[in-house]
Amino acid sequence: MTDLRIPIETSTLSNGLRVVISPDRTAPIATVGVYYNIGFRIEPKDRTGFAHLFEHMMFQGSKNLGKMEFIKLIQTNGGILNGSTRFDFTNYFEVVPSNKLETILWAEADRMSGLAVTEDNLKNQQGVVGNEVKVNVLNRPYGGFPWIDLPMAANTNWYNAHNFYGDLTDIESAKLDEVKQFFDTYYAPNNAVLVIVGDFENADAKKLVEKYFAGIKSTQVPPQPDLTEPRQEKEKIVVKKDPLAPRPAIAIGYQMPERNTPEYYAMGLLEQMLIEGDDSLLRQELVQKRGLTDSIEGGINMLGNMFNYKGPMLLAADITYDPTTKAETVIGAIDAVIEPLRTKPVDQKTLDRARVKLRSSLYDTMGEFGGFGLMDLLASFALFDDNPARVNDLVSQFNKVTPELVQKTAQEYLRSTNRTIIELQPAPKDAAAPAKNQ
Amino acid sequence: MNTTIKKLGLLAIAGSVLGIAPAVAQKQMPPEGGPPKAFTVPATETYTLPNGLKVTLVPYGIIPKAAISLAVDAGQINEGSGRVGVASLTTDLMKEGTEKLTAQQVAEAAARMGSTLEIHAGTDQTKLGIDVLQEFAPDAVKLLADVAQHPRLPESEIDRLKNDALRQIALQNSQPQTIAVVRFRKILYVDHPYAMVVPTEADIKKLSLQDVKDFYSGNFGAQRAHLYIAGKFDGAAIKQAIAESFGGWNKGAARMENVPVLKPQHVLDLTDRPGAPQSTLIVGLPVPPSTSPDAVALGVTNALLGGSFNSRITANIREAKGYTYSPRSEISRRYHDGYWAEVADVTTQFTGPSLKEIFGEVTRMQKEPVTDPELKGIQNYLSGIFVIQNSSRGALIGQLENVDFQGLGENYLKTYVAKVNAVTSAIVQKMTQDYIKPEEMTIVVVGDKAKIADQLAPFQPSK
Numbered sequence: 001m002t003d004l005r006i007p008i009e010t011s012t013l014s015n016g017l018r019v020v021i022s023p024d025r026t027a028p029i030a031t032v033g034v035y036y037n038i039g040f041r042i043e044p045k046d047r048t049g050f051a052h053l054f055e056h057m058m059f060q061g062s063k064n065l066g067k068m069e070f071i072k073l074i075q076t077n078g079g080i081l082n083g084s085t086r087f088d089f090t091n092y093f094e095v096v097p098s099n100k101l102e103t104i105l106w107a108e109a110d111r112m113s114g115l116a117v118t119e120d121n122l123k124n125q126q127g128v129v130g131n132e133v134k135v136n137v138l139n140r141p142y143g144g145f146p147w148i149d150l151p152m153a154a155n156t157n158w159y160n161a162h163n164f165y166g167d168l169t170d171i172e173s174a175k176l177d178e179v180k181q182f183f184d185t186y187y188a189p190n191n192a193v194l195v196i197v198g199d200f201e202n203a204d205a206k207k208l209v210e211k212y213f214a215g216i217k218s219t220q221v222p223p224q225p226d227l228t229e230p231r232q233e234k235e236k237i238v239v240k241k242d243p244l245a246p247r248p249a250i251a252i253g254y255q256m257p258e259r260n261t262p263e264y265y266a267m268g269l270l271e272q273m274l275i276e277g278d279d280s281l282l283r284q285e286l287v288q289k290r291g292l293t294d295s296i297e298g299g300i301n302m303l304g305n306m307f308n309y310k311g312p313m314l315l316a317a318d319i320t321y322d323p324t325t326k327a328e329t330v331i332g333a334i335d336a337v338i339e340p341l342r343t344k345p346v347d348q349k350t351l352d353r354a355r356v357k358l359r360s361s362l363y364d365t366m367g368e369f370g371g372f373g374l375m376d377l378l379a380s381f382a383l384f385d386d387n388p389a390r391v392n393d394l395v396s397q398f399n400k401v402t403p404e405l406v407q408k409t410a411q412e413y414l415r416s417t418n419r420t421i422i423e424l425q426p427a428p429k430d431a432a433a434p435a436k437n438q
Numbered sequence: 439m440n441t442t443i444k445k446l447g448l449l450a451i452a453g454s455v456l457g458i459a460p461a462v463a464q465k466q467m468p469p470e471g472g473p474p475k476a477f478t479v480p481a482t483e484t485y486t487l488p489n490g491l492k493v494t495l496v497p498y499g500i501i502p503k504a505a506i507s508l509a510v511d512a513g514q515i516n517e518g519s520g521r522v523g524v525a526s527l528t529t530d531l532m533k534e535g536t537e538k539l540t541a542q543q544v545a546e547a548a549a550r551m552g553s554t555l556e557i558h559a560g561t562d563q564t565k566l567g568i569d570v571l572q573e574f575a576p577d578a579v580k581l582l583a584d585v586a587q588h589p590r591l592p593e594s595e596i597d598r599l600k601n602d603a604l605r606q607i608a609l610q611n612s613q614p615q616t617i618a619v620v621r622f623r624k625i626l627y628v629d630h631p632y633a634m635v636v637p638t639e640a641d642i643k644k645l646s647l648q649d650v651k652d653f654y655s656g657n658f659g660a661q662r663a664h665l666y667i668a669g670k671f672d673g674a675a676i677k678q679a680i681a682e683s684f685g686g687w688n689k690g691a692a693r694m695e696n697v698p699v700l701k702p703q704h705v706l707d708l709t710d711r712p713g714a715p716q717s718t719l720i721v722g723l724p725v726p727p728s729t730s731p732d733a734v735a736l737g738v739t740n741a742l743l744g745g746s747f748n749s750r751i752t753a754n755i756r757e758a759k760g761y762t763y764s765p766r767s768e769i770s771r772r773y774h775d776g777y778w779a780e781v782a783d784v785t786t787q788f789t790g791p792s793l794k795e796i797f798g799e800v801t802r803m804q805k806e807p808v809t810d811p812e813l814k815g816i817q818n819y820l821s822g823i824f825v826i827q828n829s830s831r832g833a834l835i836g837q838l839e840n841v842d843f844q845g846l847g848e849n850y851l852k853t854y855v856a857k858v859n860a861v862t863s864a865i866v867q868k869m870t871q872d873y874i875k876p877e878e879m880t881i882v883v884v885g886d887k888a889k890i891a892d893q894l895a896p897f898q899p900s901k
Contacts, residue, residue, distance in 0.1 A: 003502075004500070004501065004502055024500065026498075026499050026500055026829065027477070027825060027826075027828075027829040028474075028475035028476070028477050028825060029825055029826060029829060063465075063466075064465040064466040064467075064468075065465075065468075067757070068753065068757055071747050071748070072748055072815065073468055075746060075747050075748040075815065075816075075818075075819045076748065076811075076814070076815030076816075076818050076819060077471070077818060077822065078818045078819055078821055078822015078823065078825070079819075079822055080822075080823065080826065081747075095826055096822065097474060097475070097822050097825060098475060099471050099472040099473060099474045099475055100471040101471065102469045102470075102471045102472070103468050103469055103470065103471045106468055106469050107468060110466075123760070124757065124758070124759075124760045125760070126760070127759070127760020127761070127785070128756055128757075128760050128762075128763055129763070130760075130785075131716065131760070131761070131762050131763040131764075131783065131784070131785055132763035132764070134715045134716045134763075134783070134785070135716060135763055135764060135783045138715050139614060139714055139715050139716045139783065140613060140614065141609075141612040141613065199475070244612060245612065246608040246609060246611070246612045247605060247608055247609060276554075277545065277548070277549050277553075277554040278533070278541075278544075278545035278548065278549070278554045278555070279542070279545035279546045279548070279549040279554075283545075284542060284545075288541060288542065291598040291601065291602075293602075293605075294602035294605060294606065320605065320609065321605075322601070322605060352550075353546065353549040353550055356549070356550060356551070356552045356571065357549055357552055357553075359552060359571070360503065360551075360552025360553060360569075360570065360571050361552075363501050363502060363503050363571075364501075364503070364569070366501060367499065367501040367503070367830055367831075368830075369826075369830065370826045370829050370830070
């Protein structure tokens with residue numbers, strides 16, 4: 001069996017910044033990621049969408065780089081960049097020619113040191129983010145389905161159950177002093193990890209990190225609120241009317257076991273068995289045998305993968321079908337696939353295929369886009385577990401999963417009372433209403 | 439449909455952006471970094487089997503996987519009138535098993551190697567792909583060869599697959615961006631096959647199994663195919679597997695060409711979408727193909743104008759005005775064909791102002807040469823991106839397929855960066871003047887007519 005060992009060197013600066021370095025000489029490029037321990041779950045309660053709006057502000061200006069100069073600096077040095085806001089982190093990353101590593105580290109350190117943004121910058125980005133919500137949610141069929149709708153419907157704790165993309169009125173109400181306060185609260189070296197992957201000497205990279213980041217002051221970071229969800233005991237069914245949708249759809253989400261438990265790894269394999277690939281059980285039943293739909297979408301963590309989150313999470317699937325089909329028929333077909341997994345141990349061949357698909361997709365993640373995928377795994381494991389070396393231990397954890405554990409996991413976590421279903425119905429305009437928890 | 443949303447959501451930058459203000463004197467300047475390291479495009483080995491099948495092997499990287507892709511010159515362009523949609527229906531049926539294996543057996547065989555077999559038909563080519571753990575690469579070649587050469591094309595599945603196609607048509611036609619592309623391509627390509635973006639329900643309903651069989655036998659064959667393998671694999675074992683599994687493939691019918699002759703269509707086309715909070719815009723016109731001597735300079739011009747973060751239109755309508763989230767310009771290409779277009783979803787009330795700014799930026803670039811730092815910046819950007827574009831097995835195959843498909847020659851990738859860096863500001867100005875002409879552009883708008891008709895009036899071409 002092929003194996004892939006990722007070289008990893010970790011250290012912590014005196015200000016608390018955790019640093020992960022992983023050399024890879026395949027191409028003369030370097031990938032830098034800075035991950036802050038502030039996801040949209042814990043944004044202020046009267047400011048939905050604020051964590052994401054704030055992320056945009058990190059591109060608007062810092063001590064030594066004015067509006068758009070950060071982006072210009074990366075691009076004119078031949079690199080690409082972006083940032084994103086997720087359940088449990090906000091990240092900023094660049095892929096650059098490796099000789100420009102120092103330039104990029106200087107720039108990331110500059111904006112970790114402090115923001116320099118104006119009322120005009122904020123107003124501009126409120127317009128941009130408002131347009132982002134329109135293009136991805138409001139002006140399209142199936143907008144927010146199910147990636148926003150399902151966590152909102154399934155969870156009971158506000159931190160997990162609010163509209164993290166944001167109500168437009170909340171986004172438009174944000175104030176500049178709130179931006180500054182948010183930065184002061186969460187954007188500090190002791191609340192972040194820095195990951196560097198690519199073509200460089202470890203010693204050189206470490207020297208540069210020390211040079212540019214060691215002088216940044218740490219802060220007192222507030223304790224995390226309680227993010228836990230109670231055990232779900234009752235199936236939830238929510239109807240969403242969508243005036244733009246031409247076909248009905250169903251999304252189904254099951255609360256996940258806690259991360260890094262044996263059941264968690266078993267659920268990773270259940271995702272492979274149920275959803276991933278043409279051989280998956282849901283596809284074989286719903287697409288091939290019954291012709292109810294043409295594809296099964298979904299997986300663990302609809303804004304990432306099963307490794308880059310920390311709090312409560314769903315294993316979700318969604319299916320678009322025809323008006324001539326009843327929702328109960330689709331749900332019945334799903335149950336016909338899931339129930340056997342709960343009543344007897346899965347056959348070894350199905351489990352073996354799931355394992356090899358998982359390993360293959362893990363390697364794809366690691367090789368994704370110039371080292372971005374590997375950087376993301378290392379950053380997540382450093383941020384959440386203080387152990388980036390987990391990346392080399394994943395395959396063996398999945399290998400420990402037995403057919404009996406798969407059954408036990410399915411019994412508890414693929415219970416119908418552990419799931420939330422959203423039925424999306426095409427609707428005339430005046431009947432439209434946002435998804436509401438019943 | 440939802441997978442794309444996942445990738446879109448909550449990113450700071452979907453399109454592009456730019457810096458304008460020079461750094462103030464008392465600020466620190468960024469460190470330069472070290473001297474650039476050499477980059478050479480990974481070496482490839484290409485050969486041709488006696489039946490005409492071309493093969494390209496690219497050993498690459500440390501990830502223990504091999505990507506295998508078969509590009510066949512069979513696409514929408516080959517459908518013929520009355521058979522619109524048959525290329526895609528053929529690929530759907532090709533996934534339904536081979537003479538020896540059922541669909542489920544094919545799916546399980548691919549899964550045991552860590553993959554799923556993908557088949558997609560495009561405007562000019564059908565691509566079959568599989569991306570497996572390295573130890574399975576020879577077996578994966580054999581599986582892909584079986585599917586390509588001996589598809590079962592079962593009658594029993596055609597009604598289900600046609601129904602799936604009808605569902606997909608409804609879904610696609612509900613997206614404003616798709617509606618806009620459909621209009622734009624129809625206006626530009628009229629009755630050429632490239633005009634078709636989404637088939638009609640009637641197109642699909644009239645297709646028969648015989649149409650699929652005719653399309654397959656008339657267009658699939660060794661002399662119209664090119665097999666690419668990139669990543670980690672055992673070279674000798676792969677070559678043997680290729681010879682054994684593809685050596686017996688029929689040569690097939692020769693490839694035919696049908697390059698459209700395009701004329702600019704200066705019209706304003708509005709599709710009403712009552713209540714839409716945004717207007718979806720496509721503004722563009724035909725440009726020379728990628729075989730043109732101007733193609734690289736045109737690519738540089740596009741990157742400056744709207745095709746990068748660092749571009750003028752994006753800096754204007756996103757970062758200065760806040761009218762939109764994800765504006766971009768692109769050069770969209772098919773075989774020896776192409777058009778330039780600016781694409782954006784803009785706030786309804788700023789539809790007219792957005793168009794004014796887009797045309798204003800094009801005109802400005804026609805009138806004034808870009809500055810040297812701006813040009814140098816975009817050249818560095820395109821040179822850097824080129825390295826990233828050649829730094830994964832999948833990306834490498836994509837690059838090589840494009841070069842072979844368009845017939846750009848084996849030196850294209852080796853000389854691309856030098857050509858990018860040879861472009862001058864005078865050339866950029868000339869490209870904009872010669873090819874990006876506002877007075878010849880097609881303007882497609884999908885939005886709330888009641889709210890935007892007045893805003894659009896100034897952009898209505900005079901008869």
